[in-house]
Amino acid sequence: MSYTRRRFVLAARPQGVPQPADFRLEEDQLPDLQDGEILIDNAFVSVDPGMRSRLSAASYAPVLGLGETVESAGVGRVRESRNPKFSPGQWVSGGFGWTDRVLSTGKGVLRLDPALYDGPVKPTAAIGILGIPGLTAYFGLIDLGSPKEGEILYVSSAAGTVGATAGQIGKILGLTVIGSAGGAEKCAYVKSLGFDHVIDRHQTPDLTAALRAAAPRGMDIYLDNVGGPAVDSAIANMRPKGRIVISGQISEYNRPEPVGIRNTLAFITHRLRMEGLVVFDYGAQFGEAQAKMAGWIRDGRLSFREDIVTGIENLPGAFAGLFSGDAIGRKLVAVSPA
């Protein structure tokens, strides 16, 4: 049988913060399944700030073309299969895009391991704490951060999935953890995760001074999800041999001109290292990291939060809202194929 698909395509290149009119909802009929193909009913679609840089024409990364399906992670269930590797009813995840149905050869489609996705570990975790954001936190902290017990970690956007996960893993590893987030509600959430110090960006005109107060002798690791002046504030408080891990730069994505950092001299005076993380480099170790994190979730040592908006038509608004900092935890959109 033939299936109706709804999807958002890029209608215009956003100027600054993405607007709903930059995206267009289209509906079409998918062709019949061929041998080797599967039909997936998408259930949850992620909205990620990092996707913003793929929408602009002037970018290093190959950009999304006008009229193409907006990219994102998704998790859903196989509805029909003519591929022996997949069975109807199976939960799967992949880069499905802003769509409610996917016709696929199965390439790049991951089957969720029922042993891992059990109890508190719901299928949505596959595109959240066990997906790219959680793995980014895990490898950013553990590999690029090179943490040693007793060191001090600072995490920005600490109420987001990357920040919240990194901070909690930091606590598990015996670090002192400082987090920053915008507003009382987010800060209360961050505090509830066990962070040692929480800085409310909305109440903190001088982040450099606030970090100094939280860590008078300096910090060892900074996991950056913000970019721009916040990085300079962190640099000003790093101990010698400090590590700055760039895992996201939400403040930079919508600017016509990047702001960047000023304090590069400190790289010499304090022997700093700054490194960008691309989590896909760690693909071979994903399974091991996911098993470890799932174990921590079951033990109650690692928690996560999801902010789920219902209805595919709400995708552009949910995406735009990220840039006004409206999400606590992982922001997802639930879609219901017809």
Next chain:
Amino acid sequence: MSYTRRRFVLAARPQGVPQPADFRLEEDQLPDLQDGEILIDNAFVSVDPGMRSRLSAASYAPVLGLGETVESAGVGRVRESRNPKFSPGQWVSGGFGWTDRVLSTGKGVLRLDPALYDGPVKPTAAIGILGIPGLTAYFGLIDLGSPKEGEILYVSSAAGTVGATAGQIGKILGLTVIGSAGGAEKCAYVKSLGFDHVIDRHQTPDLTAALRAAAPRGMDIYLDNVGGPAVDSAIANMRPKGRIVISGQISEYNRPEPVGIRNTLAFITHRLRMEGLVVFDYGAQFGEAQAKMAGWIRDGRLSFREDIVTGIENLPGAFAGLFSGDAIGRKLVAVSPA
């Protein structure tokens, strides 16, 4: 007997480019030698752009106090010794400062190994190619740069000792080497060292485009001696997993406000790493590196140039001249104690 000492002290904190009036020449009599002490006749004093950051009050590093002897490396000969480790006539080097005589307990004073300092390797090499600048080039490239044969290295300030040495070591290691320098004379010098491509900064309004032309497929390592927009031009041309080694930032030292870099997003898109080098971290490996470099000098594979100004009174002018880019190779001032 008692010895006269002449030395420059910091008279005022420089605003922007250091001026001769920021320094004051003082003359005094040194006390008689005590047991365990040595008296050194300084012969050559270095002038280094990196010292600039020690002159400003607002700095991370402990700053030089007003009235204190300006710091620098020096090489000279022991004139009198009441310390069994040193003999009159021996060549020694250390952080002697802008002075023509040093009374010392011997702490931090290095004796030049006659087996190393022989033939083309003159004592001045101890504060040049075998001293901090040469060792900075060596460890910056070999340790932080992690070079692999066939990779592409870009070096700024390529006519300076750090840049010229790094570029030549790059060639010895089988890299393709791009250098930039300001003006035809410097560029001819850089070319004569065997660099594959030389970019004349004075003739190049668009450094980003010039680097792209020299390395259309991108660069793997950038050894930065400049700071500021030049780093952004390099970032824009780095291959994935590129390494940026910050060994100096001459363009930043005299600014009231640092300029820094803009393109931090590329750290994510291109998985870049940027790291600051403090050569003293490699102290235990200095001897090995110096022996290797001395061997290359004797084999004719590594050359260096010195720009020697005569007369202690010329130190402030020689230092200020660094910031207008007047030096090719290592700039030294020859001093003649009375």
